[in-house]
Amino acid sequence: MKKLAIAAITLLAVIGTARADSVLVLNSEEASYSILSRSTRTELARLPVGREPHHLVVSPDGKDVLIGSTATNELLVLDSKTGERRRVVRDIIDPYHLGFSPNGKWFVTVAYRLDHVDIFHADGFKLAGRVFIDGLPSHMTFDAGSNTVFITLQQSGRLAAFDLATQTVKWNVPVGNTPAGVVMLPDDKRLLVALTGEDGIVVIDAKDGTQTGRLQTGKGAHGFWPKGDGRHWFLSNRVEGTVSLVDTQDMKVAGTIKVPGGPDCMDITADGKELWVTQRFLRRVAVVDIEQLKVVASIPVGKSPHGVFMLKSPPAAPGSPVSPTGGPLRAVSTGSGTTR
């Protein structure tokens, strides 16, 4: 009984601390999420979550963070400020990657291993349509008008555009070997697609899927995260063990950060000073000083850390833009934040 009381007090203390400055990390191979302290750079708690959690997304109102528990067909809903568990949404099949449309009306999940895309009415998670598509659908981004969701197909090396209202495929084009992260730029015309089976990214015309450019970044180009200035995006290169800073205006690599251990998902602190990157293979999360473009700390977490999210993100004000995957945009409008 005494032990139980101590555990309860400790948990309360952890949650209390989590309110101050915390980071949430999904440990995909051990069914847990870690809550880290940004200031002390330590793990405060490790809590259970479903099975094989990979990605997460913030609700359009900024109040919740939704974790996709792929092997249990569930979403775990946490308070986006404190990390406290709120509820579980069941019967969401294989929610590997997930996102809300910018207008908050649509909620989309990709069933990576089941080869289908589910488009829900975000209000109440009612399934509007399921589209079966070959090739391991993996990551997504939306257009600003919330008409289309663009999804990479890792195995078939293609990018497909889906009409949200009709739940049909608008176009489906080859883009390269193992496309993963995809992001819509603020001009709402160009898409960047990371080619994990190659060493860079391609630029795709969102209108019809035409390839208009290519940029070499590093082997295993994988996931994007916006720097917050509307111009630069961070890009993890999983095989190369680096994170590139991509200047999307001049389409060049503006900087490269060595991040060993299969860097994957990223998130940026509210002050824009630090980029946190999950190091899948090292069971750690790297903290990158954005000004110096170098890793300044690496924090141990659970096995195969994947999604990462800064708790206490500023909630979106009513009517303010949200990122295509649902997170409130930080600083200026930057288009889309994708994989977490």
Place this chain on the structure above:
Amino acid sequence: MGELTDLWVGVQNWLFETFVGPVIFWLGQMAWYEPAYSAVEFVMLGVVQIVVIALGMRFFERRWPLEKAGDDRLIGVDRVYTALNKLGIVPFAIFVITYPISQEIELLMRSWGMAPPRLERLLPWLGDNVLASFLVYFVLYDFAAYWLHRAQHAAPWWWALHSLHHSQRRMTVWSDDRNHVLDDFLMTLALVLFSQMVGVQPGEYVSILMVGRLIESWSHANVDMSFGKVGERLIVGPRFHRLHHARANPDERHIHDHNFAPVFPIWDILFGTAIYDGKHRPTGVDDPRVDADNGRGWIVQQVTVFGRFLRAVTPRFLRAPVQPGLRPPAE
């Protein structure tokens, strides 16, 4: 503990990024990038197990051997089995076949909206306790392994394969992996499907395999040891398991149909198959055709045992009239 994890993961990462990852990338098979990383850990765990067996368990066998006399040349082939299994060569071949089958079944279930039933839904506290969770899943896994083991003895066609494991007359810490690859495949497939059904995590599965296989290697040791009067009823030790490998004799025709449990003897106690009599019996199979496995090399054993299996699955009217070794000796 943190430093040890860092060291372990550091080695794994180095091996992967230096040797395995570039090959996967070059082959354009990035969908296998994560599984390949796990495979590196599997091989590393195998090396650790071999070291523990060779340096730790063998010490007890050398210092306090139960059977002092015997043909040590019979042990050599078991070392080959151990190396092929622990270093991932046989498991890799099995994985290549098992993985798509288990995935298809799991994905089919999930596409019907059937998620694996997690124990944590029934016992929420389990999710908050890593050790308790590991133990519960370990016990469940062992329960399944117990019944599969009984099936290996009960079904004539399966016994035709499994009798290879029992045929060793010089049982040692190297004997645990002495199995026909088809037997390994069937057991792996069944246990993987069971694990998916009850919701074992991939990480937990590796831990269960690691701890379980070490206990099983030890239980084959050539020593007369147990974990004590109470302990031997909690964890399988060499004395308990040696009885399971006992050669049938006129007074005990079914002696090997006892003490089936791989790790937790509770299953034998509960289901009436436990014997704790402390007697020493010679090991092996009382059947000349099966006994002939002794002295054969790995390839010959695999081929001849497969022949036994084919004969066992052949309809009775097509078989030659007498064919010992296809089933456990009858009463």
